[in-house]
Amino acid sequence: MKIKLYGIILALLLIGVFICSSIFFNSFFLTLGRLHPLVLHLPIGALVLVFFLDILSRVKGHYPKSIITYALGFSAFFASLACIFGYILSLEGGYLGDTLDIHFWTGILSAVLITLLFLLSCSNNKILKKLFLPFFIVTLGCISVAGHYGSVLTHGSDFLTEHLKPTVSVKPITSIDSLSLYNNVVHEVFESKCIECHNSTKKKGGLSLASKGSLLMGGDSGLAFVKNNAKESLLLELCTLPISDENHMPPEGKPQLTKKELWLLEYWINNSDKTDDRIAFLDKTDTLQNYLKDYIAIDQVSIKHASVSVLISLKEKGFTIRNISPKHGGVWVTYKNKDLPDDGLKALAAIKDQIVELDLGNTNLSDDTTEVLKELKNLKKLYINNTNITDVSLSYLEKLKQLKILVFHNTAITRSGLENILSNVKLTKVYAWKTNIDHSVASVLEKKYNVIIDLGSDNHTY
């Protein structure tokens, strides 16, 4: 009786669906397809529950036959429904290749197997009863295969194993010029925002962005882009439609392309005829240079943060300390009073790794306290203007490879002191106003060491 009823309902449903599909292929019908991912989980859950109950009751000795039958009926019904909805979903297109076929047939097989299980559980035949458990295991295996290929369709083939694979260590690109516009930039954009639905297994709209080759093939609506003409390119057009437009890409609710990414895509299309798309060979604009900064590995300065107690003690001595970046512990240290603390700069040794910029200008700094500067290996910028230092202090800086800018106007520094430091450290700028260094010396040194030496305005020409 139960079987008949169930069979009739299912048959009616099947017939109804196929009549619908043959008569009208409307939006309501396609919406049913979208319910596939919802419905498909119901039979799986029920099946696993029944398996659990079956094993448990075999151990415990009390077998709740009616519950198992009902639950298998539930599972069989929704498995069939999932097959039907899945078929409708596949009609939308975009799912190509063998993966869909495997999912399709294993899905139907699962539904059939579950239905057979249901029938088995209804029967009272002893031989058939013995078959029940092995049959159940086969069914579980089949539904696992179907489920797996289903997930490959939705999430891509390496979704499951993504975190298991060892990360390939590619040497990071550190200069903008050596970036390849497609491989390192455009593909990265696709990879992060588009490839989930446009890959070789799930080709929504017939478009795959998995490789440059597949991109060039375009999709169902034609070519994805027109060379050197971003304005005429479908890819960009769809991405720049208002988000409320149903053709907008990526679809509403998915991570959207940023302004910078859109700009880069447009720039790439407009330069897509170049044989070598490394940035070094392209016309440079400032926007390009700025936007590409996100795609290079900037050599990370990893300066540890100084401890709070050290910072407090330095503050008490009168030093002002400020962060120079939110990303590391590098600091900028200034001293605001004329008279340095009694122990001079010794306290700075505690943050010798952290000091990136140091301003000791306008203090009573002299050569007998500056030896600590030798240890400031991360120092980039040093102000020692209006102090009593001489060339001796400059010689302490010889080993500071990071040093770039040196400000010592109004001091007794001479040519030999400056030349000594220039020959040891690659400075970019030197501020030497009101020192013994004159214009002729400066221009010689500027040429020899490729540095800018600022001698100030010639005092009264204004």
Added chain:
Amino acid sequence: MDEITKHFLNNNRRQFIKKLGVGLGGLAVASMTDPLSFLGGQKKVAQNILPENALHFAPKAKRIIYLFQSGGPSQLELFDYKPLLSKMRGQDLPDSIRQGQRLTGMTAGQEKFPLVGSQFKFNQYGESRAWMSELMPHTSKIVDELCFVKSVHTDAINHDPAITFFQTGSQQTGRPSMGSWFSYGLGSLNDNLPTFSVLLSRGTGRPVAQPLYSRLWGNGFLSSLHQGVQFRSGKDPVLYLKNPESISKTDRRLMLDYMGELNMKQEAEFGDPEISSRLSQYEMAYRMQTSVPETMNVDDEPDYIFDMYGEDSRKPGTYAANCLLARRLAERDVRFIQLYHMGWDQHGDLPGDIKNQSKDVDQATAALINDLKQRGLLDDTLVIWGGEFGRTNYCQGTMTDTNYGRDHHPKCFTMFMAGGGVKPGFTYGETDDFGYNITKDPVHVHDIQATIMHLMGVDHTKLTYKHQGRRFRLTDVGGHVVNDILT
């Protein structure tokens, strides 16, 4: 229950809930970042040592000198060379150019809008070949240090809303000024001087121009700790800073200590954050008693520095003197130094007035930039020069051979910047041949603000303050960083 008791209880309940939430959350965060913080109140001290809570990326500029040219300098006489206007002199502004732009009450009644070109000659200067008018001979020499933005536009057409818009991001009053936002977001660089310092000067171009008012450097809804402090010329640079006669420094200290105790009791009772703001302001004022006179006393400046800034720099209260002070404040790491120079509002008698007005600022501006440079400060100090809007390409009032005037024009005007992370010797944006509309790379006031914040290491969308149920920011709901002018 009387109202005071009610308020008292109410406050306590709120405080309790607030403290419970913040306290537990804070405890959790603190324990993650610094386990030692459980052992004592070190965290708070640490924040005082490194206060840049809103530093979002490594800054290019550490301090800003904003040379605000109040009144709306005429870009057509100073920077934006438009020979077509001289050719078409006297002809009516075509409607196709005006495109229905709204006018101020001052020219709305005019029957004709006769175009008028600059009476002053233009030339290209420097390696960057930037156009400059003969009104700015000194600035012309340093164009290779400057980054011009010729396509700034604003929403407002009258002085007050336009200045308020530039300073606070809103035409309506009540928001914090730019300097206050930096004080709030980045904190002080020098505990002895106000983080946001303001200097005012009157121009000779139009000595009785509109006044400015302290709300332009006001803190809005931020703690009053962040409001701009005006430095005046004359005996008392900061009002009420000096001790009254017969009060010694020790007496003052004792008084402050006792008052501090009382205030702290009051704070513990009511929890009003303004009390602690006031407390730290008293302390700041005490420190300023020594630091301000020392900063403002220019006697130690050599003669050639005065010569460099021009004769005016010896007269306190002039723009030139303020530029010199701005350099002294920058040397002492004042984070935001705001100058205002009034008198650019040349509705009539423009040729004569703008000549005087330009003379006020030309030499001192160039000297300031050069002076910062030779001291190695220009690399990380951003200098900004500009007004609240531009001026029209047509004449306001009667036009004679030697005389004309210009009305307010919001649709395009020129600003320039120097130092601190902007490209030197660079011009950005273009206007049409009429000097009326922008044809390339428009830059809105919010874009300028976003860019300035970016240079200081702040993401303009992230520095916010919640007030009356909404998170406010300087750029309101707009603003894009102008990446193309950054180094």
